[in-house]
Amino acid sequence: MEKLIEELKQHLIENLNLEDLTPADIDAEAPLFGDEGLGLDSIDALEIILILERNYGLKIDNPAKGKEIFYSVRTLADYITANRK
Amino acid sequence: MADALISSIGRITAENVESLRHYRSGIALRQDSRTGEAPLQAALIPDDYLPSQEEDMTRFERLAVETLRQLAEKAERSLADCPLILSTTKGNISLLSSGLSDSRLPLAETARRIAAFSGMDEKRTEVVSNACISGVSAIVVAKRMIEDGECRDVVVLGCDELSPFITSGFLSFKSVSGQPCRPYDSARDGLSLGEACGALLLSADCRKGAVAVTGGAISNDANHISGPSRTGDGLYFAMRDAMLDSGISADDLSFLNLHGTATVYNDEMEAKAVALAGLEAKPVQSLKSYFGHTLGASGVIETVICCHELLSGDFWGTKGYGECGVSVPLNVESTHRRMPMRHCLKTASGFGGCNAAIVLSLPEEVRPMPRLEPVTLESLRRVTVEGGRITVDGRERMTTDAAEFGQMIREVHKARGESNMKFFKMDNMAKLGYEAAALLLEGIVFEPEEMAVILANRSASLDSDWRHQQLLNEGGAEMVSPAVFVYTLPNVTIGEICIRHKIKGENTFFIVDGYDRERMLAHASAALSRTKAKYCIIGWCELLQNEYCANFELIKK
Numbered sequence: 001m002e003k004l005i006e007e008l009k010q011h012l013i014e015n016l017n018l019e020d021l022t023p024a025d026i027d028a029e030a031p032l033f034g035d036e037g038l039g040l041d042s043i044d045a046l047e048i049i050l051i052l053e054r055n056y057g058l059k060i061d062n063p064a065k066g067k068e069i070f071y072s073v074r075t076l077a078d079y080i081t082a083n084r085k
Numbered sequence: 086m087a088d089a090l091i092s093s094i095g096r097i098t099a100e101n102v103e104s105l106r107h108y109r110s111g112i113a114l115r116q117d118s119r120t121g122e123a124p125l126q127a128a129l130i131p132d133d134y135l136p137s138q139e140e141d142m143t144r145f146e147r148l149a150v151e152t153l154r155q156l157a158e159k160a161e162r163s164l165a166d167c168p169l170i171l172s173t174t175k176g177n178i179s180l181l182s183s184g185l186s187d188s189r190l191p192l193a194e195t196a197r198r199i200a201a202f203s204g205m206d207e208k209r210t211e212v213v214s215n216a217c218i219s220g221v222s223a224i225v226v227a228k229r230m231i232e233d234g235e236c237r238d239v240v241v242l243g244c245d246e247l248s249p250f251i252t253s254g255f256l257s258f259k260s261v262s263g264q265p266c267r268p269y270d271s272a273r274d275g276l277s278l279g280e281a282c283g284a285l286l287l288s289a290d291c292r293k294g295a296v297a298v299t300g301g302a303i304s305n306d307a308n309h310i311s312g313p314s315r316t317g318d319g320l321y322f323a324m325r326d327a328m329l330d331s332g333i334s335a336d337d338l339s340f341l342n343l344h345g346t347a348t349v350y351n352d353e354m355e356a357k358a359v360a361l362a363g364l365e366a367k368p369v370q371s372l373k374s375y376f377g378h379t380l381g382a383s384g385v386i387e388t389v390i391c392c393h394e395l396l397s398g399d400f401w402g403t404k405g406y407g408e409c410g411v412s413v414p415l416n417v418e419s420t421h422r423r424m425p426m427r428h429c430l431k432t433a434s435g436f437g438g439c440n441a442a443i444v445l446s447l448p449e450e451v452r453p454m455p456r457l458e459p460v461t462l463e464s465l466r467r468v469t470v471e472g473g474r475i476t477v478d479g480r481e482r483m484t485t486d487a488a489e490f491g492q493m494i495r496e497v498h499k500a501r502g503e504s505n506m507k508f509f510k511m512d513n514m515a516k517l518g519y520e521a522a523a524l525l526l527e528g529i530v531f532e533p534e535e536m537a538v539i540l541a542n543r544s545a546s547l548d549s550d551w552r553h554q555q556l557l558n559e560g561g562a563e564m565v566s567p568a569v570f571v572y573t574l575p576n577v578t579i580g581e582i583c584i585r586h587k588i589k590g591e592n593t594f595f596i597v598d599g600y601d602r603e604r605m606l607a608h609a610s611a612a613l614s615r616t617k618a619k620y621c622i623i624g625w626c627e628l629l630q631n632e633y634c635a636n637f638e639l640i641k642k
Contacts, residue, residue, distance in 0.1 A: 046567040
């Protein structure tokens with residue numbers, strides 16, 4: 001699980017252009033969206049969907065459904081672990 | 086006002102009108118070289134609607150040239166002495182799949198070629214590339230050119246064609262419906278893409294049997310570069326100001342022709358704006374379910390149809406609309422009917438948070454308007470960013486040794502003491518505009534509607550276009566990135582500036598060969614004499630690969 005979390009942080013930094021951050025700067029429990037945490041937006045949500053598709057073979061067609069899954073790096077990792085084939 | 090129109094549902098204007106009369110839509114499940122790898126609901130122009138290949142013209146250019154030929158024929162005059170304003174989002178972008186070096190790619194060159202092929206003056210061309218409001222913006226610009234005495238006639242040409250470049254980007258945004266689009270309907274789930282080309286000849290002499298453009302305004306949401314405002318205030322400002330410009334009130338409007346793309350958020354935002362404007366009882370239509378979303382052409386072709394509706398008394402119902410799916414009341418009608426006509430309000434909204442509205446009026450309904458007071462312009466501050474050197478009012482503010490643009494602009498951002506996470510996610514052109522604007526506006530206090538932004542450059546968004554194209558070339562539509570695609574519109578740079586500084590005034594992006602300060606001052610003066618704006622940022626914001634130059638100026642009236 002911890003390895004997956006580190007890997008996810010790396011994907012987020014690369015795909016979302018969070019240039020100035022290192023994986024250590026991202027709190028796995030903190031909210032990804034909204035004013036606190038990383039302050040991601042709807043375009044980032046689409047990019048996270050692509051990270052899940054390309055790297056873990058998981059499809060989320062409706063971005064609105066992603067709300068709980070996308071809450072934090074930890075919830076993303078939980079979702080991947082539970083659904084990865 | 087004469088017109089011409091080629092679309093998926095007609096090779097001339099009259100055929101398009103007949104298709105509308107019979108509820109015929111051009112949207113169908115298609116798969117060919119323009120839609121990309123997978124079948125897609127799209128409204129494509131059949132190949133036999135275009136004249137055969139000649140004179141080394143691209144398909145985009147053939148479409149444009151044929152439309153202008155039809156326009157001249159209909160107007161029964163030569164267009165040789167008319168300036169040409171081309172409204173397009175992507176022009177000849179289909180050429181980019183084979184590389185960045187094709188000389189026909191830059192939009193100003195495309196406009197020049199179209200003028201030359203059409204026997205028009207190639208020196209009097211201008212391109213408006215302001216995402217999906219381009220067409221309505223171009224009509225606003227043309228209207229002002231005539232009112233301000235720059236010319237007696239102007240041709241506005243709106244054209245966009247589909248290509249895998251465009252379809253892959255919209256698919257990555259998950260904004261394309263699997264069915265023909267259903268504007269404002271409760272079951273709507275996205276837009277349908279389309280292609281079209283339309284032209285309008287605007288003239289100072291409004292003849293009987295023509296329609297007058299009596300009002301026009303442009304605004305910004307200052308909310309998000311791709312997500313529409315949650316309140317609708319930006320679009321409302323444009324609607325309100327267009328009506329003020331024409332001297333009409335809500336009672337005078339016969340119907341509203343809205344953008345109506347059928348994405349969940351766009352249609353919801355429009356309904357809120359209509360309610361803010363107190364127009365919720367007015368008959369509303371969207372033509373997107375007939376033509377698809379034709380991007381930079383949409384504002385022009387939909388205006389062509391509105392003019393015919395005003396003149397004929399036919400109001401076209403919105404195909405695909407059944408049950409209201411917006412949260413505030415909106416009077417969308419699904420069936421055609423006859424109605425007494427006076428004025429119509431036409432709107433558009435697009436990426437970069439931009440909105441535009443125009444009022445179209447029957448000639449006998451045109452209100453006499455007081456002459457506009459000429460404005461005196463004062464230049465308050467100038468900022469340049471070029472070759473690692475940043476100046477404010479000619480004095481050096483900062484220099485960096487960074488050889489690479491990305492490194493240089495990061496240093497500038499940090500040296501200013503700002504560390505905005507959103508800055509790092511922008512493309513290079515937006516970063517350039519963002520930093521130049523930040524230095525330009527230091528210490529300037531203003532209300533959102535008091536500031537306008539009018540920028541120009543040569544390469545439009547080719548820098549990000551190329552990034553998007555490379556992803557497409559390497560991995561196909563599966564590999565494109567929404568975070569890259571959103572920057573394939575130059576006015577998104579203005580959008581980023583508007584979000585950062587809460588600017589809700591006018592915003593327009595022109596593509597021209599080189600910076601012409603006098604021309605930009607004329608555009609600024611046209612905006613400042615008609616709107617609430619007291620200030621206007623004008624400037625050049627050019628970036629392609631590692632070559633860049635920003636030259637911004639703050640103008641006050």
